[in-house]
Amino acid sequence: MDAAAAKFIGAGLACFALIGAGLAIGNIFSNFLAGALRNPSAAPGQFPNLLLGFALAEATGLFGLIVALIILFVF
Amino acid sequence: MAADTKAQGDLGLAKEGGYGSDRFDPMYQFDIKRIADINLFGYDASFTNSSLWMVIAVCTVSLFLIFAMRDRALIPGRMQSIAELSYEFVAKMVRDNSGKEGMAYFPFIFTLFTFILALNMLGMIPGSFTVTSHIAVTFALAALVFIVVTAVGFIKNGVGFLRLFVPSGVPGILIPLLVIIEVFSYLTRPVSLSVRLFANMMAGHTMLKVFASFVVGLGVLGGWAPLAFMVAFTGLEILVAFLQAFVFAVLTCIYLNDALHMHH
Numbered sequence: 001m002d003a004a005a006a007k008f009i010g011a012g013l014a015c016f017a018l019i020g021a022g023l024a025i026g027n028i029f030s031n032f033l034a035g036a037l038r039n040p041s042a043a044p045g046q047f048p049n050l051l052l053g054f055a056l057a058e059a060t061g062l063f064g065l066i067v068a069l070i071i072l073f074v075f
Numbered sequence: 076m077a078a079d080t081k082a083q084g085d086l087g088l089a090k091e092g093g094y095g096s097d098r099f100d101p102m103y104q105f106d107i108k109r110i111a112d113i114n115l116f117g118y119d120a121s122f123t124n125s126s127l128w129m130v131i132a133v134c135t136v137s138l139f140l141i142f143a144m145r146d147r148a149l150i151p152g153r154m155q156s157i158a159e160l161s162y163e164f165v166a167k168m169v170r171d172n173s174g175k176e177g178m179a180y181f182p183f184i185f186t187l188f189t190f191i192l193a194l195n196m197l198g199m200i201p202g203s204f205t206v207t208s209h210i211a212v213t214f215a216l217a218a219l220v221f222i223v224v225t226a227v228g229f230i231k232n233g234v235g236f237l238r239l240f241v242p243s244g245v246p247g248i249l250i251p252l253l254v255i256i257e258v259f260s261y262l263t264r265p266v267s268l269s270v271r272l273f274a275n276m277m278a279g280h281t282m283l284k285v286f287a288s289f290v291v292g293l294g295v296l297g298g299w300a301p302l303a304f305m306v307a308f309t310g311l312e313i314l315v316a317f318l319q320a321f322v323f324a325v326l327t328c329i330y331l332n333d334a335l336h337m338h339h
Binding site: 054 | 168171271275318321325
């Protein structure tokens, strides 16, 4: 296989990290909503934690993007 | 956007890679341009557009806080309210996450938070430069946090700080394995802290520019759909700009908490 083509395929494969990030973000917000509807009065206090969890989950997906960019631009 | 597509002449990074078509390059916005050449002891310490936007960010924050708190009114006006609210916001974050002792480090965390927030928000201005989209900048910030937290940990607890790597209440056989994992996770902190901020900013801005190229590409008839998407997405990017500054500050507080309170 051509090295340049393999590079692009590898960069595409690295984006599979987004599967995990998507599942994680959906999981966080679904669980927050489920919890918030059971106990709405406690929900606002947990909002910073929600954002923190969202950002942490999103970051793991972005690590995949970094791998893709390294494959594209460094090698 | 028009400037991005046109000035393809002297871009270093994007042209070398050869990605992106002749007409449009979403990576062009991250190009560093020299404004004034400075050579310091053989190192290239030129004043670049990155430095310029850092100076603008520092000036914006400093001038705003000085100007807003000039009157020190008992009943705060609009500007003073914003300044007081931002103080309270960060103070609450520090108190919640690193306790009373953490308030000694409030100036450090407030500076970090406002600096990153200002850089992220200034980056949202079309045609400006997003300083935090460069790993060199974010890693320097994260390394600073890492060094400060480690130093605080050793000063407060002495050699006992190393107990951070030994989780309590685990069977003896597992301890060697867990110590390795804990040490490794401690050392990856600056990496994850910096990559999170850098990747979020870079990915968001690249996506905005890619969608902007769709607006031009689809023309007057079809361009409205990506344009509407872009408007919505710019709103989301402003949220992300705030969120990443917030997350950076919160994680700094949590790391500080580890160093200040050793029961874990």
